[in-house]
Amino acid sequence: AQRTAVFNLYRNILRQHQRKLPFDQKALADAYVKKEFRDHRKAAPEYVTGFMKAWDEYLVIIKQQAEPGKDLSEQEIQQLSPEQKLQLERLKEEATRNKQSNE
Structure with a gap:
């Protein structure tokens, strides 16, 4: 189930x-x-x-x-584990790279 x-x-x-x-x-x-x-x-x-x-x-x-x-609140960011924060940062960098390459 x-x-x-x-x-x-x-x-x-x-x-x-x-x-x-x-x-x-x-x-x-x-x-x-x-x-x-x-x-x-x-x-x-x-x-x-x-x-x-x-x-x-x-x-x-x-x-x-x-x-x-949707922006994460400060509280949500504080609740993230170090691994999640690292993944979020990588995702942000990748999204920024993709956006710049499409402009």
């Missing part, structure tokens, strides 16, 4: 990327989501609940947005 829920969430996120994001952002976002879900495929059950909750929240946000993008 949990495996099906994870797969459905993954599929729904990719669908929303298809509907909401420009092509270059979709490619980057899809790659990130695929990596995250692949990396957490064999995560301990106690981590899966938090993982699912975070991605559910992301899905709600992306569904509600006409234009993609």
Whole structure:
């Protein structure tokens, strides 16, 4: 049951990327989501609940947005692990690089 829920969430996120994001952002976002879900495929059950909750929240946000993008609050940034902060910084750099190459 949990495996099906994870797969459905993954599929729904990719669908929303298809509907909401420009092509270059979709490619980057899809790659990130695929990596995250692949990396957490064999995560301990106690981590899966938090993982699912975070991605559910992301899905709600992306569904509600006409234009993609939401700044993280200072509190949200403080709650990120060092690894998450590093990933966020890499994602930001990649997005900036892609934007500059398209201009």
